[in-house]
Amino acid sequence: QSALTQPASVSGSPGQSITISCTGSNSDVGKYKLVSWYQQHPGKAPRVLIYDVNTRPSGVSNRFSGSKSGNTASLTISGLQAEDEADYYCSSYTLSATLVFGGGTRLTVL
Amino acid sequence: EVQLLESGGGLVQPGGSLRLSCAASGFTFSSYSMSWVRQAPGKGLEWVSTISGGATSTYYADSVKGRFTVSRDNSRNTLYLQMNGLRAEDTAVYYCAKSPATTWAACDHWGQGSLVTVSS
Numbered sequence: 218q219s220a221l222t223q224p225a226s227v228s229g230s231p232g233q234s235i236t237i238s239c240t241g242s243n244s245d246v247g248k249y250k251l252v253s254w255y256q257q258h259p260g261k262a263p264r265v266l267i268y269d270v271n272t273r274p275s276g277v278s279n280r281f282s283g284s285k286s287g288n289t290a291s292l293t294i295s296g297l298q299a300e301d302e303a304d305y306y307c308s309s310y311t312l313s314a315t316l317v318f319g320g321g322t323r324l325t326v327l
Numbered sequence: 328e329v330q331l332l333e334s335g336g337g338l339v340q341p342g343g344s345l346r347l348s349c350a351a352s353g354f355t356f357s358s359y360s361m362s363w364v365r366q367a368p369g370k371g372l373e374w375v376s377t378i379s380g381g382a383t384s385t386y387y388a389d390s391v392k393g394r395f396t397v398s399r400d401n402s403r404n405t406l407y408l409q410m411n412g413l414r415a416e417d418t419a420v421y422y423c424a425k426s427p428a429t430t431w432a433a434c435d436h437w438g439q440g441s442l443v444t445v446s447s
Contacts, residue, residue: 220371251432255372262422262440263364263372268433306372310432314386316362316374 221246221307221319228325234295237322239307240288245317247288251310254283254292257321258303266305267292294324302326329353329436331423336441343413347441349406349423357381357401360431363408365419366440375421376408377431386431391417413445 222240229235239246239254246252250270255263265274267283270290280295290309294301307319335347349361363375376397377386385397396409406423421441424434 249432251430253433255434257372262437263434264437265433265435268427268435269430274427274435304371308372308374308433310430315388316377316386316432318364318372318374321371 219317221309221317223305223307223319223322225320226323226325228327229294229297230327231297231299233297234293235297235324237292237294237305237307237324239290239292239309239319241290241309241317242288244312245309246285246290248312249310250285252283252285252290253308254281254290255306255308256301256303257306263306297326299326329425331425331436331438333421333423333438333441336421336443338444338446339413340447341414341445343445344409344411345413345443346410347408347421347423347443349408349438351404351406351423351425354425356399356404359428360426361399361406362424362426362431362434363397363406364422364424364434364437365417365443366422367416367419370419373419377426378406379431410443413443415445417443418445419443 254267257263271283362377394412423438425436
């Protein structure tokens with residue numbers, strides 16, 4: 218199972234909105250509404266932001282939102298803040314009854 | 328408050344075995360699927376395995392199938408990962424994670440991780 222494709226890095230200024238893409242195939246992202254997004258600060262455990270494409274767990278800011286179109290899922294962060302600087306990972310359920318992660322995206326807040 | 332505490336990591340020689348444990352608290356353990364996710368030093372996340380709440384279903388990544396076994400003891404609120412035939416490429420921080428109620432294809436709470444180093 219190949220990893221999902223994410224941009225290696227994205228950047229934005231405080232207050233701006235950014236979008237991170239996550240491209241898979243019609244065997245994973247395109248087939249199921251089971252895409253998740255995680256945030257990971259250096260040296261820390263990951264934290265869920267979104268699951269089931271666009272479900273935000275309690276306690277997660279509504280500045281984070283998820284969507285999907287075809288084989289590509291997206292995470293949008295609005296009103297960018299300094300503390301959003303972190304690594305972001307997408308994951309998807311697959312036709313093989315496994316999970317696959319993206320390679321990760323480093324977000325830099327300028 | 329959900330808490331997940333991994334233990335059992337350490338240094339092991341190639342070909343050796345290790346068993347990781349994850350003690351869970353703050354939720355009804357038997358009602359939720361649980362997963363192991365690993366992260367090699369400086370690399371991204373890699374899903375390893377998932378087990379259903381009642382332990383009736385298990386799922387594995389191809390990279391560990393046949394070498395690793397996931398299990399759970401719901402009476403002890405503990406998740407396990409038995410790792411045999413360890414290889415250098417298994418070196419990673421191993422995270423224990425809980426799934427939401429509605430799907431096992433996500434992790435809504437994570438432990439702090441346990442480092443496994445495979446080296447001679």
